[in-house]
Amino acid sequence: MTPMRQLQSSSQTGGPPPRTVAYHEFYRDDFRPREHYLPMWEHIQRTGQSLLDTKAREAHLALHTEGVTFTVYSNQDEGIERVWPFDILPRIITAEEWHALEAGLKQRIRALNLFLKDLYHGQRILKDGVVPPELIYRGKDFRREIMDIDPPHDIYTHISGVDLIRDEQGRYLVLEDNLRTPSGVSYMIENRIVERRILPEFFHRYQVRRVEHYPALLLQALRYLSPRGAEDATIVVLTPGIFNSAYFEHTFLAKEMGVELAEGRDLVCKNDKVYLKTTRGLRRVDVIYRRVDDDFLDPLVFRPDSVLGLAGVINAWRAGNVALVNAPGSGIADDKAVYAYVPEIIRYYLGETPILQNVPTYQMTDPQDRAYVLDNLERMVVKAVAESGGYGMLMGPSSTPAQRAEFARKIGENPRNYIAQPVVQLSRHICYLDGELESRHLDLRPFIIYGEDIEVVPGGLTRVALTKGSLVVNSSQGGGSKDTWVLAE
Amino acid sequence: MRYRIERASRRFFDQPVREHHVQVRLAPWESDTQRVLSCNLSIDPPAEPACARDCFGNQVHRFALIGAHDRLITRLVAEVETRLVNPFDFEPIPPSREHDWIAHSLRQAPRLLDFVLHRSDFTPALPETLGETSPPTFDPGAAILGQVQGAMDWISAAFASRSMGNETPAPLADLIASGRGGPSELAHLLIALVRGWGVPVRYVTGYIDPGYFEPDEDAAGESAAPCPQTRHAWAEVLVPGAGWRGFDPSTGLLADDSYIGVAVGRDAADVPSERSIFKGEGSAAETQVDLSVTRLE
Numbered sequence: 013m014t015p016m017r018q019l020q021s022s023s024q025t026g027g028p029p030p031r032t033v034a035y036h037e038f039y040r041d042d043f044r045p046r047e048h049y050l051p052m053w054e055h056i057q058r059t060g061q062s063l064l065d066t067k068a069r070e071a072h073l074a075l076h077t078e079g080v081t082f083t084v085y086s087n088q089d090e091g092i093e094r095v096w097p098f099d100i101l102p103r104i105i106t107a108e109e110w111h112a113l114e115a116g117l118k119q120r121i122r123a124l125n126l127f128l129k130d131l132y133h134g135q136r137i138l139k140d141g142v143v144p145p146e147l148i149y150r151g152k153d154f155r156r157e158i159m160d161i162d163p164p165h166d167i168y169t170h171i172s173g174v175d176l177i178r179d180e181q182g183r184y185l186v187l188e189d190n191l192r193t194p195s196g197v198s199y200m201i202e203n204r205i206v207e208r209r210i211l212p213e214f215f216h217r218y219q220v221r222r223v224e225h226y227p228a229l230l231l232q233a234l235r236y237l238s239p240r241g242a243e244d245a246t247i248v249v250l251t252p253g254i255f256n257s258a259y260f261e262h263t264f265l266a267k268e269m270g271v272e273l274a275e276g277r278d279l280v281c282k283n284d285k286v287y288l289k290t291t292r293g294l295r296r297v298d299v300i301y302r303r304v305d306d307d308f309l310d311p312l313v314f315r316p317d318s319v320l321g322l323a324g325v326i327n328a329w330r331a332g333n334v335a336l337v338n339a340p341g342s343g344i345a346d347d348k349a350v351y352a353y354v355p356e357i358i359r360y361y362l363g364e365t366p367i368l369q370n371v372p373t374y375q376m377t378d379p380q381d382r383a384y385v386l387d388n389l390e391r392m393v394v395k396a397v398a399e400s401g402g403y404g405m406l407m408g409p410s411s412t413p414a415q416r417a418e419f420a421r422k423i424g425e426n427p428r429n430y431i432a433q434p435v436v437q438l439s440r441h442i443c444y445l446d447g448e449l450e451s452r453h454l455d456l457r458p459f460i461i462y463g464e465d466i467e468v469v470p471g472g473l474t475r476v477a478l479t480k481g482s483l484v485v486n487s488s489q490g491g492g493s494k495d496t497w498v499l500a501e
Numbered sequence: 502m503r504y505r506i507e508r509a510s511r512r513f514f515d516q517p518v519r520e521h522h523v524q525v526r527l528a529p530w531e532s533d534t535q536r537v538l539s540c541n542l543s544i545d546p547p548a549e550p551a552c553a554r555d556c557f558g559n560q561v562h563r564f565a566l567i568g569a570h571d572r573l574i575t576r577l578v579a580e581v582e583t584r585l586v587n588p589f590d591f592e593p594i595p596p597s598r599e600h601d602w603i604a605h606s607l608r609q610a611p612r613l614l615d616f617v618l619h620r621s622d623f624t625p626a627l628p629e630t631l632g633e634t635s636p637p638t639f640d641p642g643a644a645i646l647g648q649v650q651g652a653m654d655w656i657s658a659a660f661a662s663r664s665m666g667n668e669t670p671a672p673l674a675d676l677i678a679s680g681r682g683g684p685s686e687l688a689h690l691l692i693a694l695v696r697g698w699g700v701p702v703r704y705v706t707g708y709i710d711p712g713y714f715e716p717d718e719d720a721a722g723e724s725a726a727p728c729p730q731t732r733h734a735w736a737e738v739l740v741p742g743a744g745w746r747g748f749d750p751s752t753g754l755l756a757d758d759s760y761i762g763v764a765v766g767r768d769a770a771d772v773p774s775e776r777s778i779f780k781g782e783g784s785a786a787e788t789q790v791d792l793s794v795t796r797l798e
Contacts, residue, residue, distance in 0.1 A: 138611040145611035149618050156615065159556035280520055282567055284551065311778045312522050312563075323522040323778040327563055330553060 034437035034453065035182040037103060048106050048499065051217035056101075061447065068100050068444055071210045080202045082487050083257035096199055097492035099443040102207060102214070103454065103474045104497045113176070113184060113458070114468045116367035119358060121172055121460050124189065124345045126361040128168040132159055132341060142360050143353045147377075150428045151350065152398045153192075153343030155306060157313050161330045164237045168339040171230070171301075172460045173197070173473075177371070178439035185371050185436070187455065189346040189354070191338060193303050196473040197226055197459050198261040199493055201268075204471070207495040219500040221470035226459065227268035230301075233463025234269075237335035238298040246295060247271040248279070248288060250302040252320045262303050276304070281324030284331040299335045300325070306340045314340075348397040348431045349375060371436055376427040385432040386423065389416045392432045393483075394423070407484065409435055438483050441494070443476060453477045455485050456496065470498035502758045503538070503797040506708055508577045510775070511789045517569035518781035524563045525550075525775050526764040527577045529707070534585040535762060545574040556612075557703075557771065559764040571783065575775070580797070583758035591743035596644045602741040603700060613739065616701040619767035622672040623704075624693040631677050634659045639698040649738050649748055652694050656687055656750040664728055670769045684751035685734040685769050691750050692736050692768065701739040703765045705747060706772050708794045709733045710759035713752065730792045732774060737765065761794070 038049050045053040056064065072095065080096040105113075130137050131148060132155075138145040148154050173194030175187040204223050208215060231247070238245030251262035253275055266273035272288060279297065280287050287294035302309060308318040313326045328334045344350060352373040355366040374381040374392075385392055389408050396404030406419045423430045438453040445452075458472035474494040475485035485491040508527060528540050542550050548564040555561050566573070594602050607613050620626055627636055637652050661681040670685035673693060682690070688704055695702040708730075715727045735749035735756055747756025756762075766772040775788075 135611050139608060141608075145607070145614050146618065149611070149614040156556040159612075160554070280567065281522065282565060312524055312776060316776070316778065323520070324563075324565060327551075327553065 032180040032437055035178050035180055035439040036451065037178070037182075037439050037441045037454075038451075039442075048104050052102070052104065052214065055214060055217060064100070064444055065447055067210050071098055071100050071206050074206050074209060075202065078202065078206075079260070080199070080206075081260055082199075083259075096202065097478065097487070098203060098206065099445070099476055099492055099494045100207070100211060101442060101444050101449075102495040102497045103441055103456075104218070104499065107499050107501050109184075110470060110498045112367065114470075116184075117174055117458060117460055117468050118466045119362065119364060119367050120174065120186070120189070120354065121169060121462060121466055123358040123361050124172075124191065124354070125166070125168050125462065127357045128339070128342060128345050129166050130361075131344065132161065137357070137360055140360075142356055143350070147349055147353075147428075148344060151344050151347050153306070153341070153347055155314075155341035155344070157326065158339070158341045161326075162332070163329070163339045164239065164332070164335045167237070167462050168342045169345070170233055170237070170337045170339075170462050171197075172338075172462070173457045174460065176368075176456045176458065177436060179436050182439065184368060184456075186351075186354070186368050187371055188348065188351060190457070191342045191346040192305065193258075193338065194457070194459070195258040195261050195303075196457055196475075197469075198264040200459065200469075200471060200473045200496070201226060201264075203473075203493055203495040218497060220497045221500050223469055223471035223496075226461075226469050227265060229461050229463075229467055229469065230265070231269040231271070233461045233467075234271075234299045234301060234335075234337060236463045237337065239332055239335065240296075240298050245298045246288065247299045247301065248274040248297055250274055250276065250279070250300050250304055250322070252304050252308065256303070258303060265301070271301075276320050276322045279322045279325075281322060281328050284324070284328045284333050286322065286325060286328050286334045297334060299337060301337045306343060309336075309340060343398070348373075348395050349377070349428065352431070371433050374432040376423050376430045376432065381432075382423065382427060386420055389420065391435060393435055394419050394430055394432045397429055397431060407435075410482075435483065438477070438485070441474075441476070443478075443492075443494070445478070450480070452480070453483050453485065454494065471496045502583045502710070504581050504583070504708070504710070504761060505795045505797055506577065506579045506581065506761065507791075507793045507795075509791045510573075510575045512573045512785045514571045514781075514783035514785045516781065516783035517571050518779040518783040519567065519569045520781075521566040521570065521573065521777060521779035522563070523565070523573070523575075523775060523777040524561050525575060526559055526561055526706070526772055527575075527774055528560050528562065528763065529579055529581045530560065530762050530764070532762070534583065534758075536582045536584070538580040538582060540579040541577070543576045545572070545576075546570045555771075557615075557765050559766075559772065569781070573777075581761050583761060585756070585758050585760075588743075588746050588755040588757050591740075593644065593646070594742040596642060599645050599741040600641070600699075603739065606739065607701070613701045615767050616703045616739070617696060617699060619696070620693075621768055621770065622674070623670060623689045623768040623770065624696060625673055627693050627697055631659075632680075636694050636697075645698075645700055645738070646740050646743075646746070648698075649691070649695060649700075649740075650755075652691060653748055653750045653753055656690055657753045660687060660690070662687060662751045664731060670734075683734075684749065687750040688734045688736045689768060691748060695736070695738055703737050703745075704734065704768050704772065705737050705756075705762055705765050706732055706734050706769070706774070707760060707762040707764075708792070709761065710796065711794050712759070712796075730794055731790075732763075732792065733760075734769065735760070 081093045169191040173190040235242035235245045249266040286297040307315045308320040310326045311318045312323045358366045392408040394406040440451040442449045443452045454476045459469045461467045474496045476492045477485045478492045550562040550564045676682035676686040737745040740746045764772040
């Protein structure tokens with residue numbers, strides 16, 4: 013019996029699960045602030061409402077004038093740009109908590125990279141039956157086109173963003189791994205810049221670890237990959253262009269790292285080498301931090317109608333003349349159906365017990381899991397395995413019968429395309445909203461850079477579900493954000 | 502058997518194009534039963550082709566023409582020796598153990614799953630009946646080889662064969678609707694059927710003996726001129742005990758030493774003879790292809 017099945021049968025025999033109260037990060041059970049929030053709490057009390065209100069408006073204005081925006085794709089096929097929603101009260105993580113998180117994230121990323129190398133080479137884990145081969149070969153993001161290619165230093169996911177939530181007991185759980193082109197890091201930094209500017213006095217009370225050096229860390233990791241050596245490396249950020257929802261971030265990172273921002277048409281492949289077209293002729297490119305999806309990366313290998321990518325780049329990568337960040341094909345390791353196997357993947361490659369736990373997950377390819385989920389859709393979160401950003405998702409408790417029927421039909425048609433998880437009450441935190449302190453649910457996306465070593469940037473993007481009671485934190489679905497402070501001691 | 506293959510493809514653009522990246526799958530493969538004696542690929546305007554293997558193990562030649570040009574001419578000249586005289590010459594496995602043999606092969610080489618699971622417009626899951634006819638159902642007690650032959654006979658009886666013609670095959674639905682198809686479409690039908698049985702089966706492109714293009718002796722009176730030679734397509738099934746064996750529903754034969762393999766894939770989309778991308782306003786009329794396979798004594 014799988015662990016999932018045990019959980020399922022116990023909840024089946026025990027009747028409806030008892031109502032649980034979401035963990036509160038700020039308040040203890042007796043409504044007193046947790047110890048590490050006391051200095052901040054005293055400060056808020058002294059600052060008073062009217063000043064806090066002024067600060068909140070200043071923060072919004074700063075983000076507006078800095079042009080910190082994001083794009084929501086609407087049904088009209090038009091992008092709508094919005095100012096990044098930001099709550100001025102920071103989320104604080106103690107050093108002790110962070111150490112455990114950091115170790116867990118490093119372990120996970122190390123294992124997932126070994127997994128990717130294995131999948132695209134000898135496939136030992138499939139032969140040993142630890143991960144079902146059908147799951148991989150039916151996966152939309154398994155890129156057989158890159159079989160047997162050796163990426164520099166065997167690294168596939170140079171930049172990862174792992175979404176963490178805290179359950180009712182306050183335990184950190186991994187909700188999903190984002191290993192393709194996780195976005196949000198620019199907002200993590202902008203949040204910190206604004207917070208320092210608007211609330212410098214907050215920082216005097218705490219020793220907060222820096223996150224602003226992320227671009228420098230990233231640049232160092234990218235240089236490490238250069239086939240011509242770090243000193244001579246030419247690096248470009250490859251963007252799909254201004255219509256992409258994360259275009260702000262692409263320009264931000266290129267500017268902060270001091271590297272070129274390029275579109276596919278600015279580059280050319282010649283003799284399995286990549287060149288940047290400049291006013292002074294062609295300049296060899298060593299590392300491409302691409303923010304273009306696999307499908308569009310090389311029309312010679314993937315979608316032939318793509319005009320966003322660069323024909324020949326996969327051959328240049330195969331020849332070892334350029335590094336691609338993240339490696340094409342990484343998406344199979346963050347496929348939501350593969351996610352359920354990550355604890356096993358960690359045990360298999362590292363021989364270690366996973367430090368961070370997963371959210372229990374039902375596989376829709378398993379008939380028993382499927383039947384259980386279909387009977388309990390109103391208590392489930394159903395996700396399409398290859399979607400992100402909160403798209404293609406059913407939130408059981410807030411869904412209509414028609415939406416549930418629609419998902420039941422979709423699951424029946426293509427079970428491999430869906431997974432389900434019981435609704436976890438995300439932890440809450442106080443937010444300053446319209447002159448009141450209100451509690452809202454939130455998650456955390458720390459960023460992990462894999463260069464010469466694996467580094468977890470101390471902090472991350474805390475996303476807040478701004479609608480009262482909502483558990484959806486995606487900025488594309490009306491979520492906001494907070495600065496995340498990791499304490500030095 | 503020894504063959505000489507000469508193939509030329511010509512493409513002319515009405516306006517110059519540039520940054521033209523090309524990948525071709527044209528060269529015969531090297532295997533236990535097929536030896537390449539010589540192989541030369543030349544390109545005009547001049548370019549030096551490089552070679553790599555794709556995920557199915559096929560040789561893929563690639564080259565790029567960066568500057569402006571108004572034509573692309575690719576010439577292949579190769580000599581091959583084929584040795585599979587009798588495709589039935591192997592130690593068969595009892596039918597009761599065949600599925601274990603396949604399951605074992607899949608465990609040893611998960612890559613084979615592509616040839617069992619893949620479904621597309623070329624190789625969709627088949628309904629129980631196709632118009633007025635029903636595809637043969639799988640009998641777990643009978644040998645797979647015989648059942649694939651039976652399926653091939655069913656295809657020959659139910660569908661009319663035409664020449665390969667245009668290289669872009671039609672979706673299987675077109676074959677089912679029209680009742681006629683070229684070697685690619687017929688191979689796809691066999692693949693769709695055998696995949697439904699859980700047996701690994703793959704699409705093959707290659708060249709065949711010039712004799713197949715000569716007019717039928719019965720019809721010799723009407724037209725004595727042979728059809729123009731074209732690239733050919735058939736299916737390969739993983740036959741327990743034997744390994745990959747070619748089945749050609751367009752001729753109703755098992756592939757022997759009169760078949761010259763070039764590339765394999767899940768379906769035709771994996772193995773186009775040419776895939777290219779260029780920049781510029783120019784467009785080209787259809788590519789002209791001349792193929793000549795001759796038997797060497």
